[in-house]
Structures are given as C-alpha cells and as structure tokens.
Amino acid sequence: MQDIRDLKLTEIEDFFNGIDEKSFRAKQVYDWLWKKHATGFDQMTNLSLSLRDKLAELYYFRSLQVITTQVSIDGSRKFGFKTSDDHIVEGVLIPSDGRATACISSQAGCALNCSFCATGKMEFKRDLTAGEIFDQVAEIEANEKDLNDKKLTNIVLMGMGEPLLNYDNVLQSIERISAEDGLGYSPSRITISTAGIVKMIRRLADDRTKCNLAVSLHTADNFKRDQIMPLNKSNPLEGLSGAIKYFHQKTDRRITYEYLLLKNFNDSIKDARQFAEFCKISPCKINLIEYNEVKGSPFKRSTPERTKSFREFLESRNLVVNIRKSRGADIDAACGQLAGRLQ
Secondary structure, eight states: OEEGGGSOHHHHHHHHHHTTOOTHHHHHHHHHHHTSOOOSGGGOTTSOHHHHHHHHHHEEOOOOEEEEEEEOTTSOEEEEEEOTTSOEEEEEEEEETTEEEEEEOSEESOSSOOTTOSGGGSOOOEEOOHHHHHHHHHHHHHHHHHHHSOOOSEEEEOSSSOGGGGHHHHHHHHHHHHSTTTTOOOGGGEEEEESOOHHHHHHHHHTTOOSEEEEEOOOSOHHHHHHHOGGGGTSOHHHHHHHHHHHHHHHOOOEEEEEEEBTTTSOSHHHHHHHHHHGGGSOEEEEEEEOOOOTTOOOOBOOHHHHHHHHHHHHHTTOEEEEEOOOSGGGTOSTTOOOOTTO
C-alpha cells in the first residue's frame, strides 16, 4: 500500500480514470487531503462509501497525531507529534508582537550532532514525509485559530532536523503549504533554516525557491565552527560563503544569519569583527540568539554586557541586528531544546 499523500493530483486522476470514475473526483480527494486536512477516507463525505472503500484498499494515511500540548509562561506552545511508526517530533507556536510563528521539524532526530543542541544528541530516526511536515503546520494553525481566531503569520523549518538533508520532502511540503488548494501561505512567510549544506543551498538557488533562507552560522571562524558544528569540516566557510553569494544572485533574496552567543567562545569583539566581514558577501539581517543551556553541553549563555557590545559593534558596521529572546525555555521549547523527551 502507498501513502495517498505521496501522489500528485494527476496520479489520483489516473486512479479514478482506471476505475471508470469521473476525473473531478480526484480534485475532491485532493481538497480533502490538502485543504480540509482529512486524516482518513471516512471523512471524505462527498464520495460514496464504496468509493472510499476502494481508496482504502490501495492507500493509507501516514499522518501525525498530536499527543501533548504544553504551554509556556510566555505563551509559547509546544506540540508533541507521534508518527505512525511511533517516533516523536516536536513543533512550537511562538507568539510575539502580533505575530504567530510556527517552528516545525523536518526530521525525527538529527544527524548533525552540533555540540550546543539537544536535538543533535538524539539518534537520527528518519526523514519526515511531505505530509508529516504539512501536518505540523495544519495542526498548529488549527490550534491558533481555536484559541485566538487567527492564522499563522510565519513558518520556519527550524525545529528538529536539517531541512536540506530532506530536500525533496521539504520542498514538496512547502508547495502544499503555499498552494491555493493547500494552506495558502505566501512563500515569503516561510523560512528554511540550514546549518550550511553547501551543495543544497546551491540547489535551492537553481530551483528558484521563493522561500527565505536562514543560515545557522554561529561563528565566522573555521576552527571554532569545526568544534561546535562537525558539518563545517565538509562544508567550510569558504564554500558556504560561495553558496550564499550564489543563492542571492539567483533569487535576489536577503539572507538571515542565526548567531548563537556562547559565553567566552564566540561573543568577543574579535568574533564580531570576523562575523561582520563574512556578512559583506550579500545583503543580510542577523538574529543574535540567547543560548538555552542544554544538559551535557559545556556552553553557557553570553552575558548581557557582552551581548550588548557584540550587537553594537555589528550595528556600527551598518548591519541589521535583532536580539532573539529565549521563548518557551520552561517547557524545553526554545532554540536547541527540542529533543523528543516525550519518549
């Protein structure tokens, strides 16, 4: 059997043509899958019972199930999703200044093993399907509508996993999230965050993606980056800078850099100077992130004084800088804390 959400509309049309049914039935099914977010054939009430039974004989739904919802004192909400094969993935709703951002996962676990990240300490399980990525957005959106009667304003693939190592499923999910016959979100409201997979950033550029790109840089020093991000050994800063330039040239989109400030490691003025030099390669904006301490990690959060000096140095170089405050830390929902502890 096959997950029906792996099929394109034309393939569903072929199914109905093959059983001498009207082809418009395919569009009805497709609407149920991606617009109405059906999780079973029994919900497709404009199809006959016999037709639903035929679909169920050949196809199944590999959808996510919400098993827990936790609410932080700052209003952030963390969702525990269970896959059909019993893996746990997490997504977060972050409210701020009239915005509602969904931070979603692309993999169950992560293979990159960044030393500052709780997710990196998990065993990598598997890639999520396009449908499972889509489900996170649909479920978090439904929750926000129920509570506040609002839609999401932004979607970031910044949760568990490295999105560019699950490229095809991520791009397919974004197509469905942004499609008019899907959830209808503008691609300009969607951000793919990567640790820096050089060849896949170039592929994103060649595919003329309309999404935003965020790069988790954390230092512009190869030696230091090797220590905290093993990926850097095969994707060093020289190659990464070339890929970022290429992405900007192809898409004309501004890059966002995520920079985690680690006490006495990457938060000196020398570090800021190296970072500012790296930022010259293309238009960009910078998110300085407060570190959320992770059990087993040697790193600590940078002091307010060093954070202020770091920010002011970057701003003196005419760079756009935001401080991203820690959100949801009390429920392990902040950056770097998603670790599927529900297991």
